[in-house]
Amino acid sequence: MNNPAVSAYKYVSYLWDHAHAETLAGDEVALLLYRSNLLGADLRLTNYGGGNTSVKTVETDPLSGTPTDVMWVKGSGGDIGTLKRSGLAALYLDRLHALKKRYRGLAFEDEMVELFNHCIYDLSSKAPSIDTPLHAFLPYKHIDHLHPDAAIAIAAAKDGKRINQELFNGAIGWVDWQRPGFDLGLKLQQAVTENPDLRGIMLGSHGLFTWGDTAYDCYVNTLDVIERYSEFLQENYGKKGPVFGGVELNSLSKEQRLQQAALLAPTLRGFCSSHTNMIGHFTDDDRVLEFINSKDLSKLAPMGTSCPDHFLRTKISPLVVNLKPEEDLTNTKALKEKLSPAFDAYRAMYTNYYETCKHPDSPAMRDPNPVVILYPGVGMFTFAKDKQTARVAAEFYINAINVMRGAEAVSEYTSLPQQEAFNIEYWLLEEAKLQRMPKPKPLTGKVALITGSAGGIGKAIARKFVEEGACVLLNDNDSTRLEGATEEFKKSFGKDASASVVLDVTSAEAITKAFEQASLSFGGIDIIVNCAGLSISKPIEETTEKDWDLLYNVLVKGQYLVSQAGVSVLRKQSLGGDIVNIVSKNALMSGPNNIGYGSAKAAQLHMSRLLAAELAGDKVRVNVVNPDAVIADSKIWQSGWAEGRAKAYGISVEELPAYYAKRTLLNEIILPEDIANAVFVLVGGLLSKSTGNMLNVDGGLANAFPR
Secondary structure, X not given: OOOOOHHHOOOOOOOOOHHHHHHOOOOHHHHHHHHHHHHHOOOOOOOOOOOEEEEEEEEEOOOOOOEEEEEEEEOOOOOHHHOOHHHEEEEEHHHHHHHHHOOOOHHHHHHHXXXXXXXXXXXXXXXXXXXXXXXXXXXXXXXXXXXXXXXXXXXXXXXXXHHXXXXXXXXEEEEOOOOOOHHHHHHHHHHHHHOOOOXXXXXXXXXXXXXXXXXXXXXXXXXXXXXXXXXXXXXXXXXXXXXXXXXXXXXXXXXXXXXXXXXXXXXXXHHHOOOOOOEEEEEOOHHHHHHHOEOOHHHHHHHOOOOHHHHHHHOOOOEEOOOOOOOOOOOHHHHHHHHHHHHHHHHHHHHHHHHHHOOOOOOOOOOOOOOEEEEOOOEEEEEEOOHHHHHHHHHHHHXXXXXXXXXXHHOOEOOOOHHHHHHHHOOHHHHHHHHHOOOOXXXXXXXXXXXXXXXXXXXXXXXXXXXXXXXXXXXXOOHHHHHHHHHHHHHHHOOOOEEEEEOOOOOHHHHHHHHHHHHHHHOOOOEEEEOOOOOOOOOOOOOOHHHHHHHHHHHHHHHHHHHHHHHHHHHHHOOOEEEEEEOOHHHOOOOOOOHHHHHHHHHHHHHHHHHHHHHHHHOEEEEEEEEOOOXXXXXXXXXXXXXXXXXXXXXXXXXXXXXXXXXOOOOOOOOHHHHHHHHHHHHOOOOOOOOOOEEEEOOOOHHHOOO
16 A cells, blocks of 8 residues: 555544564564554544554464464553553464354353453463454454544444445445444454455444554554544534534633632542542543533533443543532532532432442442533543543543534434443443452552652652552742652653642742642642751851741741641541641750751641641641651752751761761661651551651650650
């Protein structure tokens, strides 16, 4: 097939690099992976984790030494955009076809999946997916199965079958909706047997199959078909009337939308976390605004989605909040009273859906709270077990919006019947997949703000929290240092584990913006660690009023302001929470040349006790960690503190680390990681009934023993 001009495509991305593909010549599996990654790089072609691709090759049977046909196909889970060889399942093709003799009909679909394991060629294969027979029974070498919005818009349209026939003059077949499985694979085989000239097949309400003799031919065929669907939709937008029936209301300005979203997110998170702590995501994407501001919102939103991949991640339907765009959201009590009936109604709807559709062997009902929440004039919130899942749910609902938009433009949108939707959501095979997932880490579903987290103790705490499953809002008053930490965390943990904001803890305005960012990025906050600090070591006659004010502004006022703003968010959620204050052994132990720093630390410690007493009714625990002599990666060490302490002890700066270690009972140097571990102990769940406590991490200093 000739190389089409890139400009030939307006609605999909042609990314094939022939020079690179030449380096893969002769390795069909490598070419499969290359094609898959290109397809996955364009979200107009398929969504995250959606679709699968395959190639059939001839390999040497390791037992007989004879040539044998093998199919390589994306395994269960995973994403074609990032697919690697380890994500493929390789199966003997003849064994897969032999399973037809074992197939006992639709009522016994699930038992076939276990039998796929007896067809595995490569013992390091990923678990085969339920789509395996759909690829195996099609007689083509290279196959793509994708969920492009433009195609699904036709697949979900009332007149989709007719439109599909007319668009391609019968070259793209049609198979009515059926849950993926062995029988659907047989129906695909039947379709191409009856019409061997097909270049693809549309699955009603589901997705698209296309194929080719080579990886490149398959790739271009896929692009060509999706491009045609896209062109057709574009030609028809507006012909029937305004998109989604026209505009019902106007959006707030960008700044106002973000302000409203930040105010509302923690309250929504509290409602959505009635079963399990959820992480939030917010978007005011133009496609979302067009839909939620439209006259057809009330008609289309309750219908739910069509494609199973969309539905599994967005639930049966979204919740539309009955709030005006400019609603006063500052009165938390009144807001909760207004929202509570809507959440009660949604949970009741979901429970009725479950009870009406369940089978005798269905898994127990899962969390009845909504995943997708629409706020007309403002945007869309999604809530899930972690940030990536919440973000991907938003992406999938945007896919669903695109599908509804296209289907309504050319016909009428149709969603999956509730029973079919239930059969997907509570499929025993899906349940088994959920049960195989790793056990959540201790801080999964938690959001933390650690002040001063671009370096030293703060960064160590943030890293520990992310490693244990939390999302963190990195912050610092040094933008350059914060930029470095942000890039470091993205490289180590990906884009979903952290967000960042410049924060001066002496500024109430900056603190408010930081908590707004936490709410926009993750839905709220659960853990607040007051770690930002500085040290000034001088005798009383050299301690200036400026020194005194700086120490108290950062350490005492800063802890107060951050805690005050944080408590406001914690109360909106009604989920309890933790405040941990990084104080110092100097709060307990008197030393020379330390009146400003030591007294400020003592104030921090007693403020912690007062907050523990005040916030217990909100189930907010307040505890303290007292470090000593943490030198590594510390800005304090870079200031005049080292010189001041060395002078107080009559030693050189170079002798300080050894001096600090030798004076402890354990004769140990204290590292930032040691403090991070102590903070994790307080918030990790095992001490959930402890508040007002103090944990010294100083190697053992008898003079700092609290009793």
